[in-house]
Amino acid sequence: MIPKIAVIGEGVIGCTSALQIAKAIPNSRITILHDKPFEKSCSAGPAGLFRIDYEENTEYGRASFAWFSHLYRTTKGAETGVKLVSGHIQSDNLESLKQQQRAYGDIVYNFRFLDDRERLDMFPEPSKHCIHHTAYASEGNKYVPYLKNLLLEQKVEFKQQEVKSLDEEPKILKEWSALRPGRKHVRIEAQKRTTEGKGKEYTVVHHYGHGSNGFTLGWGTAIEATKLVQKALGLM
Template identity: 25%
Template structure:
């Protein structure tokens, strides 16, 4: 009999990764995943899904590197397996280019991707507006395939899924022993976190099967990412913008910028236009607290605020969240072998 009831709130890439980690590592726990939106209607479904990270100011660099490495290793194992097509995870190569030479020529994640090197002058000739570039092979994770695959893995581990809107953590305290909050933007109201803000992203899916290599401008706003079925081009980074409607002006801007980098895109057919709101925060919140609810202190583990790097860091922060759940269990069940 499963003695401890754990609930994970949120079914984006962070929530599903966390739910899978807990369900697989702690089989004596009953794990339920609660969310009002599931794939294909989550913010993660809009993500371009490239393994690429920025640095957060107040998170130890070693911890950030671990988050990246753990996620890269997890996705690499899938990319090299027969499950790669179903999971939508694959290796792909390309360039990141800069209009000005960056202060940090070699990012902290360079040691984990394959073949990282600086671009040659000859390679940069095709990008006359850019002075510096990096070439490497990384991983692309297409969440419209990956999230359903993760959910199937979660159910296989004994996890239960329920679609419903959670208005407050208090409403869960009577039914669950540990609450894991992966609600992304929802944390702004769910746990009254004023540090959470939206960064609006608009992307296009186009038909351009001749493109094989990714191109990403170092400003983070312009990118071309070939995928299994189509090419994702983008994008926008609009702070505190909550509009979910597709903007014609943004579409035109994206096409103009991407065609400047890759002129052949002018011949590509537009298949779809999407908008997603990145759940951003100065630093991701991966921590635990005891919250008074209905006369008792309920352990709450938080894992949210990844911004545009959810796919990149999800498995790494999920493993940290699992560690925090283990800590809660040690205090609740001191004799248990965890």
């Protein structure tokens, strides 16, 4: 029996989830449902600069960083939208920068605090403290279409249609445009449901709440979401 799996949303999280599932369950039939063209979605705009806001998500970010590193080494950036960039974050609050260090200091490249000479020489209005690091950026208008091409190669189907009820596929609570709902802990959870009337059981795997860290955490969180899909199908 061929497992049938629906992924709702063709943004970075939807495409990343579908790709992980396709790799883990190669005999599955996957359909990605989206209610608008990709160009009008939230994922089409962000530059996707790697940054982890909460330490609880560090390991998800680590897995994503390894994926970006692989893409950077093996595929042209013009195709994937992945590139290396260096920059600084200034703050008068030392603890806020130490939190950044704890969240991803050992993941990115060249993470360090600037000394006083560098800080005073480089900035016209320097803050009391400043960090430097090098990390990957994944441009949404290139990176997500790249993922989509990988999915098409895996025979994943894309279908533009509004999903009014999960009973029809795998209930929309509300709609939004260009907003990025966030949680301190990304929601990755399997939930058993039953269709009204027919009483047919199905499983919903929730995978959302990345806020501004969707590109940073998406690959890592998709790995965890895929494990729940496999478990729901009795493959683990």
